[in-house]
Amino acid sequence: xxxxxxxxxxxxxxxxxxxxxxxxxxxxxxxxxxxxxxxxxxxxxxxxxxxxxxxxxxxxxxxxxxxxxxxxxxxxxxxxxxxxxxxxxxxxxxxxxxxxxxxxxxxxxxxxxxxxxxxxxxxxxxxxxxxxxxxxxxxxxxxxxxxxxxxxxxxxxxxxxxxxxxxxxxxxxxxxxxxxxxxxxxxxxxxxxxxxxxxxxxxxxxxxxxxxxxxxxxxxxxxxxxxxxxxxxxxxxxxxxxx
Amino acid sequence: xxxxxxxxxxxxxxxxxxxxxxxxxxxxxxxxxxxxxxxxxxxxxxxxxxxxxxxxxxxxxxxxxxxxxxxxxxxxxxxxxxxxxxxxxxxxxxxxxxxxxxxxxxxxxxxxxxxxxxxxxxxxxxxxxxxxxxxxxxxxxxxxxxxxxxxxxxxxxxxxxxxxxxxxxxxxxxxxxxxxxxxxxxxxxxxxxxxxxxxxxxxxxxxxxxxxxxxxxxxxxxxxxxxxx
Numbered sequence: 001x002x003x004x005x006x007x008x009x010x011x012x013x014x015x016x017x018x019x020x021x022x023x024x025x026x027x028x029x030x031x032x033x034x035x036x037x038x039x040x041x042x043x044x045x046x047x048x049x050x051x052x053x054x055x056x057x058x059x060x061x062x063x064x065x066x067x068x069x070x071x072x073x074x075x076x077x078x079x080x081x082x083x084x085x086x087x088x089x090x091x092x093x094x095x096x097x098x099x100x101x102x103x104x105x106x107x108x109x110x111x112x113x114x115x116x117x118x119x120x121x122x123x124x125x126x127x128x129x130x131x132x133x134x135x136x137x138x139x140x141x142x143x144x145x146x147x148x149x150x151x152x153x154x155x156x157x158x159x160x161x162x163x164x165x166x167x168x169x170x171x172x173x174x175x176x177x178x179x180x181x182x183x184x185x186x187x188x189x190x191x192x193x194x195x196x197x198x199x200x201x202x203x204x205x206x207x208x209x210x211x212x213x214x215x216x217x218x219x220x221x222x223x224x225x226x227x228x229x230x231x232x233x234x235x236x237x238x239x240x241x242x243x
Numbered sequence: 244x245x246x247x248x249x250x251x252x253x254x255x256x257x258x259x260x261x262x263x264x265x266x267x268x269x270x271x272x273x274x275x276x277x278x279x280x281x282x283x284x285x286x287x288x289x290x291x292x293x294x295x296x297x298x299x300x301x302x303x304x305x306x307x308x309x310x311x312x313x314x315x316x317x318x319x320x321x322x323x324x325x326x327x328x329x330x331x332x333x334x335x336x337x338x339x340x341x342x343x344x345x346x347x348x349x350x351x352x353x354x355x356x357x358x359x360x361x362x363x364x365x366x367x368x369x370x371x372x373x374x375x376x377x378x379x380x381x382x383x384x385x386x387x388x389x390x391x392x393x394x395x396x397x398x399x400x401x402x403x404x405x406x407x408x409x410x411x412x413x414x415x416x417x418x419x420x421x422x423x424x425x426x427x428x429x430x431x432x433x434x435x436x437x438x439x440x441x442x443x444x445x446x447x448x449x450x451x452x453x454x455x456x457x458x459x460x461x462x463x464x465x466x467x468x469x470x471x472x
Contacts, residue, residue: 004251004351007263011346011355014269018276018330019359023322026280030302031318033287033295040289 122230129226133206137176145207146183149175152208152220153190161191164213170196172212176205176221251349265346272333272346312450313457320456323363327356328449335411335441338418338434345441348412350404357403360452361396368459380459403451410444 137145165171173179173187178201188197191211202210208221251263283298291299305325309317334347346352368377381392414437422430 002250003354004261004263006260007251007266007349007351008354008358010260010262010266011269011352012358014266014273015326015330015355015359018269018273019322019326021273021277022280022326022329025277025284026298027302027322027325029284029287030298031321033289033291034299034303037289 125230129206129222133222137207145177146180148207149179149183149209150186150190153187155220156209156211156218160218161211164211164216164218166214168196169214170198172198172200174200174202174205174210174212176203176207177201251351263349263351264344265349265352268337268343268346269334269352271343272330272337276329276333308449309453312453313460315457315460320367320453323359324449324453327360327452328445331356331407331448332442332445335445336438338415338437338441345411345415347407347441347444348415350408350412353404353408353411356407356448357400360403360455361400363452364396364455364459367456371460376461377459380461399451399455403448407444407448410440414440 171191173191179187179199184199187199191197204223206222206226208219208224210221210224211218251265253261253263254267255262283294286292287295302321302325305328306317306321309315309320309324313320331347334345334352336345337343338345338348347356365377368380371377372380381389381396383392414433418430418433418437421433
């Protein structure tokens with residue numbers, strides 16, 4: 001058996017050299033490129049994870065923004081509802097006040113019209129009464145009229161008559177029709193305490209007499225009676241309306 | 244090969260050193276493997292081509308085998324184990340080239356490979372455990388085992404040599420004898436079987452090298468260089 005030691009040494013060196021060559025030109029480059037690819041993949045995965053985290057954070061921010069916007073929207077809607085409610089209440093109050101004012105105005109106008117109508121009716125009634133009284137008085141003889149005047153004069157209180165005018169002042173005697181001179185003399189005699197008398201006529205008196213002094217007027221005629229009746233009627237109406 | 248498998252043909256001399264056929268064949272294999280690696284790894288890219296992908300598959304397969312067999316990070320052992328596997332595989336299959344005898348069919352080549360494994364076992368053992376720790380492995384499981392462990396260290400190295408040499412040499416020898424006896428096509432099945440045997444022997448040699456190295460690593464923590472790689 002022959003064993004070649006030089007071949008053993010050469011083969012050992014050859015294998016060691018081959019080991020170095022393959023390590024230099026095969027294993028190291030391949031392992032390096034695999035590691036590089038792995039690092040690139042890990043980097044991509046890390047970037048993807050970072051992008052995912054970033055997207056998640058952005059999604060969270062967007063959700064928070066949406067939530068804030070929803071809250072703002074609800075607040076704005078609530079404010080708008082409150083403002084609308086306030087405005088509606090103000091409009092309602094305004095409309096109610098306006099309606100009350102219009103109703104008051106209408107009521108006042110109606111009352112005014114009613115008062116005016118009443119006055120007109122009263123005036124018409126007075127005119128009618130005057131006309132009726134005038135018609136009736138036309139049929140009454142003059143002596144009766146004069147007697148009525150004298151009777152009205154006599155019905156006046158002497159104290160009241162004296163208080164109408166101071167001594168020396170003129171007193172106006174008004175009747176519905178001119179008085180005869182005899183009647184005028186009787187009137188002068190009746191009012192003898194007074195200095196000056198002036199006689200005049202006012203058909204609206206209907207019947208009776210009216211003494212007009214500087215300080216007061218003394219009335220005893222149908223017109224005064226009708227006015228008094230009308231005044232009492234109007235007082236009764238007011239009491240009824242107040243009640 | 245129909246002559247004695249222990250005889251070597253001298254191709255030429257370099258001074259007093261005779262350059263035999265296994266050495267020349269080994270140079271050819273070195274040129275093929277190193278040149279091919281250099282050519283194939285010139286334009287490596289993160290996006291691999293088909294050839295690069297094939298290379299990566301081979302390297303990753305060797306790494307996976309190291310990881311599964313040694314239960315350790317494969318990077319420190321990849322050049323040695325990968326070189327052993329690729330060289331033995333290529334050497335065994337070099338019989339396909341007419342006129343070329345596999346270098347592994349000569350015992351000097353197998354002895355060189357086994358010698359490298361023997362040194363590598365000691366190197367990695369000392370590197371991982373330290374000199375005292377490595378020497379202490381011979382006293383495992385007890386001190387009475389020291390002689391047996393020493394004998395085992397030597398004999399397992401010889402078993403590497405004899406196993407590879409016997410399988411490859413016998414295959415080549417049988418094919419040579421049959422070819423000289425019966426003609427052209429009859430040795431083809433034997434040659435195919437020889438190729439299968441060559442691949443299996445490359446795998447077995449690499450696995451045994453890994454087992455021997457892993458045996459001295461133990462549970463010691465990885466060294467700085469290991470962690471670095």
